[in-house]
Amino acid sequence: MRDISEHTAGEDLIIKTSVRLMVPFIQVFGLYVIVHGHYSPGGGFQGGVILGASFILLALAFGMKTSQEYMTIHVNAVFNNLGPAIFIGVGVLCALFGGLFLDYSALDKLIPLGPVEWRSFGIFLIEVGVGVAVMSIMVLLYWNLSSGGAMDEGL
Amino acid sequence: MKSLALLATLVTGALLLYGTKDFPAWGDPQAPASTYLSPVYIEKAVEQTHVPNIVTAVLGDYRGYDTMFETVVIYCAGMAVVSVLWRRKEE
Numbered sequence: 658m659r660d661i662s663e664h665t666a667g668e669d670l671i672i673k674t675s676v677r678l679m680v681p682f683i684q685v686f687g688l689y690v691i692v693h694g695h696y697s698p699g700g701g702f703q704g705g706v707i708l709g710a711s712f713i714l715l716a717l718a719f720g721m722k723t724s725q726e727y728m729t730i731h732v733n734a735v736f737n738n739l740g741p742a743i744f745i746g747v748g749v750l751c752a753l754f755g756g757l758f759l760d761y762s763a764l765d766k767l768i769p770l771g772p773v774e775w776r777s778f779g780i781f782l783i784e785v786g787v788g789v790a791v792m793s794i795m796v797l798l799y800w801n802l803s804s805g806g807a808m809d810e811g812l
Numbered sequence: 813m814k815s816l817a818l819l820a821t822l823v824t825g826a827l828l829l830y831g832t833k834d835f836p837a838w839g840d841p842q843a844p845a846s847t848y849l850s851p852v853y854i855e856k857a858v859e860q861t862h863v864p865n866i867v868t869a870v871l872g873d874y875r876g877y878d879t880m881f882e883t884v885v886i887y888c889a890g891m892a893v894v895s896v897l898w899r900r901k902e903e
Contacts, residue, residue, distance in 0.1 A: 777861055787883050
């Protein structure tokens with residue numbers, strides 16, 4: 658595991674230490690919000706924003722370069738496109754298996770779980786797509802806006 | 813050109829406001845949405861989707877198309893910022 662403390666962009670020890678302690682918990686909480694959207698308030702948008710905020714916090718405390726070590730620009734670009742692609746791909750897959758667009762019960766022909774269970778699981782799949790898209794695009798917006806497009810040093 | 817854009821905006825806004833005149837009153841129990849759509853969601857959502865959270869069921873299943881384009885809106889925002897701001901370093 659990389660030693661995060663050797664980076665010097667943020668000078669304040671209290672900020673750096675507290676961010677280092679908080680980021681893993683924020684990310685676990687973000688994943689929880691995404692996967693628990695079926696049972697409690699939450700879902701892809703909210704969980705994606707929480708996950709994105711953890712990377713933005715990392716960039717604020719340790720500098721943009723450090724956050725780009727944990728999510729590189731290329732991975733971010735893949736995630737940007739992967740999120741909507743998961744969502745639309747699930748919808749198209751439903752249509753290919755004989756249902757309507759985004760009618761998840763048609764996927765029962767792919768893996769027989771039962772049409773009702775597939776509607777539940779299909780919602781989960783699109784929530785993951787939304788979460789991936791929102792997370793990576795929030796980080797991308799922060800990187801671009803705070804560095805004026807240079808993507809190297811921000812706030 | 814600017815005055816033309818302003819005119820187009822005002823005309824579109826006026827048309828949209830005119831369109832709201834035909835909407836049912838806010839919270840009207842006799843409105844079509846309250847008489848058959850909401851009761852169907854509340855009564856059938858758990859049975860049809862096995863999702864205890866009705867908000868998620870409506871968002872992800874019944875209104876999946878809307879959610880899809882919400883995601884696309886976020887995607888477009890990201891791509892617009894990238895295309896306007898991102899510049900490569902000259903090395």
